[in-house]
Amino acid sequence: MALLAFLTVLALVPTLAVDAQAQDKDSAGQHGGSGQRRGDGTDSQVAIIVDASRHMTEKSSGSGSETRMDVAKKAANETAKAVADRSETMVLGYGSEVAKAPENENSGCLDITSLSPLGDNKASDLEGDINKLQPKGYAPITNALKQAQREMDFSKKRSIVLISSGIDTCPHPPACEHAETSYNDPMETIHTIGVDADDKGKKVLECIAKASGGTYSDADNIQDLLVELIDVKGRVPNYGTPSGTPVQLADNPDNGFYLGEGLYQSSLPSPPKGKEKGDEKWFSISVPDNTQGRIAITPIPLGFEGGNWIKYGTEAEVRNDSCEYRETYEDYYIWPAPPSAENITITPDQSCDSTKYRIKISGIGDLHDTELPVEILVGFEPIASESEAGPKYGSGVPEDGDKIEIPDTSPQPTPGGTSYATAPEITKSTVSDTLVPGEMKFYRMNVDWGQRPVAEVEFDKNEEPGSRTRRGNLYIASPRRAITSRPLSDELEENAPVTVQAVNTPYVYYLNREGAEQDWRTADAGQWYFVVSLEGYNDNGKPNKEVEFRLSAAVEGERADGPAWRQPLEPGPAPSPEPPSSTGADGSAPQAKDIDNAPQSQTIMYAGLGLLAIVLIAGGAVYFTTVRRK
Template structure:
């Protein structure tokens, strides 16, 4: 009881929700928990988290740096050898620490050079760390503190560096020395040979810093025994250039992790592609001889008013040079069993591809309209390989199957509309951010429209980027070589190529293939022939379609891929680039989608393999009978997600009201 001014009041009893309220609140709580615990779709996850960047890293590298007494000599461009080496090493670390797992061994610096200090001096080896990404300050702090004095234990320093490299993997050692080894045995060339024999693809590159003839001969011997190369340097600038050349990485390739779904060699018994499979890997069998061919078959369930688009991508190993052999990959779509009729509207067809053109290499085909031009509920995909290129080996491929449903295209911009657009304004690019492209479509990082990137590429390598494109927009860009670390006598006809691919990997081909000479400050602008619109997919019969292959690629909204490829044309034979060091080329790339985005086509919802489909609305021409834009593979649409959020708010408000109402009773 509470007394106030002679009056007595009873505190109201605390009122809890009744059973009906409890049940209601429990239902709301369960609903909220279910909603909040629902897994985020892959599309949402990609939107809400930073883009995963696939960085083409070099092999683990150990730098072995000389800090012996002879490094005090003042003959390095106005500096002592030691100061020039420190400057060059620090610059090298700053520039390559992001692309190499880098470690450091130094020798000398802690003893004198008297006979009494010989034994200690030959053990004066400092292992700063093994190959690690990042943390450049740890290496630079050690280098800055070096004092040039003592002996030159090259052999044991090489052993110490090799011990830090990952066992069973490729690795590189870069040795910088200004003189001959003073701690022998062991003979340094024998040490290099022993390490090379023990290591897996171990390369020892050497740089002679103002060396005499005897020291140069020894360092050349080390490089030769260690499967590497030798170079001279005379000052900080030349030393950093040679360090970068000596630490160049190997080309990074791609291995598919998609589901394996090999075809059948019997036309009437094709391998079934399930409705929900949009992409898979397969091996095309080896040929019986150089003049033979082989075909594999798959079946694709289809529905009325659909089209089917198929792209076969050859997963090429990292190779350089021109072997002269050709590869032919041909896609066909058929129906009717052993009395097969073709069902082609467009075919990228006999894609004659050799190993010096742009990679990845693709072949594509697209069906006619199902139910009207091809009366079937199942298509047979026939993929044929021929020509001598690697004829006695299986050919690894990835196959993309895109089902294109009927679409209302009445409000779309016309196709094949040529317009003048300005070259992308390189002068407005404030900075060029380091970003190395992916090795394949599946791991391509996204470019920010209008913002520049800078990366290093080696012969035989692909860097693939993606750029979102919408209806009405037109791709344009610029590529430039900013640094070439190849030797001066490198073949100047080598090219850095930029190729463009659609969301379904269709290639724009030679119509949009940009060659940049491998010369510093050489650059090329590029642009799509017309804005993106779904009507580019169709022939120009009615005055609205496309007139060339490059235009017809700019059809579907979604991610367009830019593949940067560097091939070395200097050799007459093909060689594997994955197990050898290559001089890198540093390039810049910027791309943008010019123009405002316009509404795209409106698509019917038709399930692949369904036997029933609503008839499409009447449209004046063929453009209304196909395609869907690149859809999100799974997960909530923005409309559904917004509805769920609204329901949560409404339920929460209603729950609060019920609780308050209960308290008032």
């Protein structure tokens, strides 16, 4: 038995290692997907009640020649369009059949017409029934509410949408009093939409809604109500999370860990309220001979729930006290634009100790009293000779660059990443995925010297209820994560898809770094990025309906000569308190201080193997003791 236990434990060694590697692979590959889609909504019912009493013939207070009835029909049709494919629906009209006259009061207060019986109605059919209404008589709000309540299924979630001026000409009992005494079922809610409601009418409508846990909206601002009515369960936005080898940034320059070549992740304290920047944090770089250090610091957007135009970014300083070297950098971004990384280039001077470069970074912007995730991309680029550098191109963008036609193919469903680090690599093709408001999707493509990336994206038509506009955006960024194209955007339309192009990135040449700012951004061959986004405004961070997009991307131009080096994208080696040449760069085993900065799954693997060794020793002792006794 002891021998069997020994052999069983021995067999677990490769399993432990494979499991730990799988955990690393899974965590590295996670990025946003399309999320869950909403079901068919047949567990809910919506009754739309439209006021067609005589006073609805009056002109609306808005501009133009619309009457109150016109405004009410528009609100009713928008409501029907939002809910028809998600819920069972019905439409009632009141005041449209019996003329208002003293002798008609009794019949007028019962003048309620079922325009569309409760069922799985199409929005177009509901619209046709609503548009037939003609204002004529009394306003029996209470009786209309009672009839809607009678016709709905008490076992389902029920919503009544009352579209009215709030004038109640049959107050027996008053509508507000009726709502306060008759609507206490959490499955039943009344929402009210005011059509040119005066103070008295608005008070009545607000009372009805409040009594049942519903909301009041003016007819020209019903977007939030419609979003609530459709009970959106599509998904919330997927925001990026940092990738790379974790590193603990230091509080002072002397204790900053040395970073090697690759990707790292950490976080920065955001500025306290009333301050322009957060606490300073440090790391170190040792630049190998005949290379220059290339550093890109990327803040990771948090989504900023509830708003647009949020400023966030980083401030950086590079110093080397051995030669009084100082360089400062600052860049910030305005959400919902994707981050354009803070790019730093360190070209060692012979008077400087190349092992003593200290980098100070701080968080800046409108984000307060929290942590700002950051990714730090490090590369050591060999300094190219004149013969290696390749040609210098005189004009960055062709004059007719905005007229280029992007090759289009059948779209292949391809989930985009939620950050630069999680962007899937694509080839010249068309891919498709979905966005919800406030979300970005990232893709990458190889671009060689002498080429430039071009792209266009087609967004599906805007099927959100109401009239809220959305802007779809397309950006292109370099391997150093610097935005190189103008942020092109366009508003999504209700009736047709919208196409946005990004075709103004210059051709990529090594010697572009000697030119203007726009040129240095296009001085790196390698993995270029395409970023597609959908603005969220006040819906950032909230569940919302998905919009499909189709991204067509390609490279233009002939390959040219240039250096072979490309920026590594993999996680960097474990941070070290000493320059790499003396702490493991020679292939020695990692020390405890390195394990502390390693990914968690590696730490688990080391701990598991240590525990396994103890078990093996104990099992062996038991086995040999048993043999001896025999």
